Amino acid sequence: MKRTLKKALYQLVPYWAFLLAGIMLTTVVQGESVQPPDHQTTEKEAFAAGEMIIDHVVDAHEWHIAVVGHTHITIPLPVILWHNGQFHAFSSSNFHHGHDAYNGFRLMSEEPYKGKIISVTTATDGLEVINPDLPLDFSITKNVLSVFMSSALIAILFIVIARNYKRTRGHAPKGIQSLMEPIILFIRDDIAKASIGHHYEKFTPYLLTIFFFIFLNNLLGIVPFFPGGANVTGNIGVTAVLALFTFGITTFSGNKAYWKHIFNAPGVPWWLKLPVPLMPVVELVGVFTKPFVLMVRLFANITAGHIIILGFMSLIFIFGNMNPVTGYSVSIVSVGFAIFMGLLECLVALIQAYVFTLLSAIYFGMATDDHH
Amino acid sequence: MELVTPGIGLIFWMTLSFGLLLFVLTKFAWRPIMSMLREREQSIEEALHEADKARDEMKQLQAHNIELLNQAKEERDAILKDARQIREKLIEEAREKAGREYDRLLESAQEAIKNEKMAAITELKNEIATLSIDIAERLMRERLTSAEKQDGLVQKLINEIKIN
Numbered sequence: 001m002k003r004t005l006k007k008a009l010y011q012l013v014p015y016w017a018f019l020l021a022g023i024m025l026t027t028v029v030q031g032e033s034v035q036p037p038d039h040q041t042t043e044k045e046a047f048a049a050g051e052m053i054i055d056h057v058v059d060a061h062e063w064h065i066a067v068v069g070h071t072h073i074t075i076p077l078p079v080i081l082w083h084n085g086q087f088h089a090f091s092s093s094n095f096h097h098g099h100d101a102y103n104g105f106r107l108m109s110e111e112p113y114k115g116k117i118i119s120v121t122t123a124t125d126g127l128e129v130i131n132p133d134l135p136l137d138f139s140i141t142k143n144v145l146s147v148f149m150s151s152a153l154i155a156i157l158f159i160v161i162a163r164n165y166k167r168t169r170g171h172a173p174k175g176i177q178s179l180m181e182p183i184i185l186f187i188r189d190d191i192a193k194a195s196i197g198h199h200y201e202k203f204t205p206y207l208l209t210i211f212f213f214i215f216l217n218n219l220l221g222i223v224p225f226f227p228g229g230a231n232v233t234g235n236i237g238v239t240a241v242l243a244l245f246t247f248g249i250t251t252f253s254g255n256k257a258y259w260k261h262i263f264n265a266p267g268v269p270w271w272l273k274l275p276v277p278l279m280p281v282v283e284l285v286g287v288f289t290k291p292f293v294l295m296v297r298l299f300a301n302i303t304a305g306h307i308i309i310l311g312f313m314s315l316i317f318i319f320g321n322m323n324p325v326t327g328y329s330v331s332i333v334s335v336g337f338a339i340f341m342g343l344l345e346c347l348v349a350l351i352q353a354y355v356f357t358l359l360s361a362i363y364f365g366m367a368t369d370d371h372h
Numbered sequence: 373m374e375l376v377t378p379g380i381g382l383i384f385w386m387t388l389s390f391g392l393l394l395f396v397l398t399k400f401a402w403r404p405i406m407s408m409l410r411e412r413e414q415s416i417e418e419a420l421h422e423a424d425k426a427r428d429e430m431k432q433l434q435a436h437n438i439e440l441l442n443q444a445k446e447e448r449d450a451i452l453k454d455a456r457q458i459r460e461k462l463i464e465e466a467r468e469k470a471g472r473e474y475d476r477l478l479e480s481a482q483e484a485i486k487n488e489k490m491a492a493i494t495e496l497k498n499e500i501a502t503l504s505i506d507i508a509e510r511l512m513r514e515r516l517t518s519a520e521k522q523d524g525l526v527q528k529l530i531n532e533i534k535i536n
Contacts, residue, residue, distance in 0.1 A: 237378030
């Protein structure tokens with residue numbers, strides 16, 4: 001009897017987690033809705049679901065954790081700017097969440113520069129004038145910090161595992177090592193070896209790195225609070241860099257057969273190549289669409305999942321603004337759907353990491369294939 | 373729009389940290405892990421191979437043993453056969469020899485008997501001759517006296533001669 005109760009409580013853990021996430025979002029949204037005095041009109045207008053969702057999905061200069069009462073609990077992050085030939089570095093807390101300008105810079109919260117830091121000069125009449133040249137923003141943003149943390153975590157984890165391998169040399173794996181070994185072997189045997197062939201050893205380290213990097217960041221992205229919550233793999237900049245790495249490696253390891261296949265594909269009628277180089281153009285476009293698709297797929301999958309969960313959460317507050325009772329009753333359905341989406345996201349986290357790694361391996365295999 | 377416009381700072385830091393992560397992991401994690409995995413796989417394969425080899429050797433050894441045993445049996449059979457042959461031959465030879473000896477003995481015995489017989493007959497003849505001469509001598513002597521006496525003497529002499 002006691003055991004079944006305990007089991008039931010454990011099974012409710014995701015529910016508690018999402019309830020907590022819901023509570024957190026409530027405070028965030030409420031805090032934002034009451035905070036600017038000049039925007040205070042009616043309650044219904046105050047909650048903009050789209051804005052809230054985008055704010056949660058995009059990068060930020062501070063790590064927002066919660067709002068208690070009217071105070072935002074945030075981790076201020078360093079702002080590093082390159083403007084007019086010199087570096088400026090200061091804490092993002094100086095902006096006071098975009099209310100104040102600091103050192104001639106302002107963090108904008110309105111379009112068209114929403115979320116960006118711009119350079120302003122205060123005119124004699126006290127009005128701020130926006131300088132047309134935007135500073136280059138090298139700030140340690142929420143996503144950058146998250147990338148640093150997850151990279152450090154992966155590095156420590158696998159260096160420890162490598163030590164374990166040295167210690168248990170020639171024996172069966174132990175502990176965390178035995179947890180990771182099947183995944184490592186899967187990537188080596190079923191992704192690298194299967195898709196690349198006998199050149200696989202050169203690419204295995206990269207494939208292992210992207211798999212674990214994407215997988216960990218996908219999972220951290222699902223966790224709603226610090227140190228998770230940053231939408232790293234749902235950021236197009238991050239996925240672009242990953243895709244560029246794959247593109248770069250593919251291009252630099254491409255052999256003669258690979259380039260021949262692009263510019264003078266064997267087995268294609270000559271009139272598709274001359275005088276109009278139709279096939280070469282198509283193939284060349286293909287070279288660039290491959291990494292582009294990698295970039296968009298990961299970004300879109302992860303961001304879409306986050307948007308859907310946030311959408312379900314928004315429903316609670318949209319209905320709650322109409323009538324608190326409706327809000328509470330909708331919350332049951334919303335939280336249920338959010339749990340379902342959260343579980344789906346866990347699956348997507350794995351699948352997308354796998355797909356990115358597998359496709360990278362296939363591209364490497366195409367570049368190094370020597371059967372033609 | 374912010375969603376699909378990547379920030380230069382993020383791209384810069386991401387490239388830097390991912391590049392660094394790739395380098396560090398390749399050098400300090402993946403290479404050692406891969407080499408250890410390969411080493412372990414090789415050692416397992418070797419162990420399996422050796423087990424196979426040992427099994428084969430075992431089989432060979434067994435086959436060899438059986439062959440040896442068979443050989444030994446054959447040898448034993450051959451030896452037994454030889455022994456039997458030798459024995460039979462020996463017996464045959466002995467028998468032959470015995471037969472020959474017997475014949476020879478028989479022959480010599482017969483010879484001896486014959487000789488003895490001849491000697492005996494000769495002796496007997498001589499004896500008879502001596503006796504006859506003796507009798508004749510005595511007869512001659514008796515005849516000189518009387519005829520009756522001569523007869524009585526002859527009778528008496530004849531009785532005296534007892535040829536067994």
